[in-house]
Amino acid sequence: xxxxxxxxxxxxxxxxxxxxxxxxxxxxxxxxxxxxxxxxxxxxxxxxxxxxxxxxxxxxxxxxxxxxxxxxxxxxxxxxxxxxxxxxxxxxxxxxxxxxxxxxxxxxxxxxxxxxxxxxxxxxxxxxxxxxxxxxxxxxxx
Amino acid sequence: xxxxxxxxxxxxxxxxxxxxxxxxxxxxxxxxxxxxxxxxxxxxxxxxxxxxxxxxxxxxxxxxxxxxxxxxxxxxxxxxxxxxxxxxxxxxxxxxxxxxxxxxxxxxxxxxxxxxxxxxxxxxxxxxxxxxxxxxxxxxxxx
Numbered sequence: 029x030x031x032x033x034x035x036x037x038x039x040x041x042x043x044x045x046x047x048x049x050x051x052x053x054x055x056x057x058x059x060x061x062x063x064x065x066x067x068x069x070x071x072x073x074x075x076x077x078x079x080x081x082x083x084x085x086x087x088x089x090x091x092x093x094x095x096x097x098x099x100x101x102x103x104x105x106x107x108x109x110x111x112x113x114x115x116x117x118x119x120x121x122x123x124x125x126x127x128x129x130x131x132x133x134x135x136x137x138x139x140x141x142x143x144x145x146x147x148x149x150x151x152x153x154x155x156x157x158x159x160x161x162x163x164x165x166x167x168x169x170x
Numbered sequence: 171x172x173x174x175x176x177x178x179x180x181x182x183x184x185x186x187x188x189x190x191x192x193x194x195x196x197x198x199x200x201x202x203x204x205x206x207x208x209x210x211x212x213x214x215x216x217x218x219x220x221x222x223x224x225x226x227x228x229x230x231x232x233x234x235x236x237x238x239x240x241x242x243x244x245x246x247x248x249x250x251x252x253x254x255x256x257x258x259x260x261x262x263x264x265x266x267x268x269x270x271x272x273x274x275x276x277x278x279x280x281x282x283x284x285x286x287x288x289x290x291x292x293x294x295x296x297x298x299x300x301x302x303x304x305x306x307x308x309x310x311x312x313x
Contacts, residue, residue, distance in 0.1 A: 030197045030209045033190075037211040040190020041218025047183035048219070049226030054175050056236035056243050059183065061273040066297040071305075082173040086180020087276040093181060094188050102188045104278060105196035106285035112267055117275070117289035119264025121296025124272060126304060127257020128245070131271040132183075134258070135216060138245075140223035145247060145254050152255055153262035160266025161202040 048137050055079065060133025061087070062124035123153075172238055184277045190215040193277045195269025195285075202266055253304070 048059035055076075064080045067073075091102035107113055124130040127149055129138060134153075138146020187193040192215050200209035235241050265271050270278070270289055278286045 029207050030191070030194070030200045030211075032209055033211045034214045037190045037192075037214035038218040040186040040188070040192065041215035041220075042222045043186030043189065044183055044192075044215070045219035045222025045226065047179045047186065048223045049230060050182075051176075051179050052227060052236065052242070053230045053233075054179070054237050055172065055239040056241060057239075058243070058245065059179075061183075061271075061276065062297065065272050065276065065294070066301055069294065069298045069301070076172075079172045079176040082176035083180035083183075084276055086177045086182070087184040087187075087273060088279045090181055090184025090277050091188050091193070091281055094185055102193060102277070102281065103191070104194045104281060104283065106270075106278065106283040106289075107195065107268065108284050110284060110288040113285040113288040114292040116264045116268025116270065117292030118296040119260050119267065120271060120275070120289075121264075121293035121298075122300045123257045123259070123261025123264060123296075125257070125297045125300035127254055127261055128247070130261060130273075131265075132273055136219040136223055137227075140220050140227055141244070143245065143248075145245070145250065148250055149254055149258040153258035153265060156259045156262030157202045157266040158204055160263050161199055162205060164267065165203055165206055 044132070044136060045140075048132070048140075051083075058129075058133055058137045060129050060137060062121075062130040063128075063133055066121075066125045127153075175238070183273065186219075187274050187277050190218075193274040195274070198265070198269040198271075198274070202269075257300075 051057055051059045064083050067080055068084065095101055129149060134146040134149040139150060191197040191211055197209055197211060200207050201212040231242065268289055272293065275289055275293060279290060
């Protein structure tokens with residue numbers, strides 16, 4: 029079980045949205061994490077490596093800044109099934125780049141731009157996510 | 171300068187992920203578990219982010235150009251091809267298996283968890299493979 033946290037989730041979500049808007053204002057790019065992270069690897073098609081690297085460092089240090097500001101550690105429970113997590117990582121990484129975006133690029137930025145491709149992408153990954161959890165927890169699980 | 175701005179925006183994004191609970195795979199998996207221990211919190215993350223981005227993008231895009239670039243780089247593709255179906259389908263399976271998508275996984279990078287240590291290198295290998303394949307193979311659509 030995890031607690032239902034509508035207010036914290038709404039505020040956190042608004043911070044994510046604000047970051048996406050400010051990135052568009054600053055350098056005119058979509059705040060798609062898979063696009064930003066995926067282009068840290070070669071081949072390099074533009075000169076935005078340092079910017080992308082900065083954004084990723086910001087993500088990585090966020091839980092430590094949170095701890096320093098509030099004294100609360102980020103709550104996190106990760107599966108310790110390593111083959112499962114490695115497979116999950118491969119699928120997430122491959123699928124995000126193959127589909128030109130992930131939860132942030134399609135789910136937040138794309139839907140906000142009313143992009144038809146992003147509506148399709150978000151519908152598809154929500155559906156396969158629901159189905160996967162259903163199969164793992166309720167069909168295979170018990 | 172652009173590095174520092176991006177660092178600050180990545181931090182804002184990451185704090186949003188942590189505060190919202192999105193960085194916790196257990197919460198993501200419960201959001202996806204409609205017929206079990208369903209936790210609808212993440213619908214509020216999506217709602218909050220879209221509310222701000224929907225209004226904010228409209229304000230920002232009235233400008234001629236961004237502050238630090240010559241033009242806005244908006245995705246121009248609008249066709250529904252195999253990529254936009256197969257990619258998200260594969261992504262969703264991985265998301266449902268591990269409870270991580272790329273942003274939350276990166277916020278977890280510095281926190282001690284064996285599952286994260288298995289997920290992140292695999293994610294980058296997957297990203298790299300998809301980039302090399304999609305840049306070398308002819309696309310299914312004419313772009």
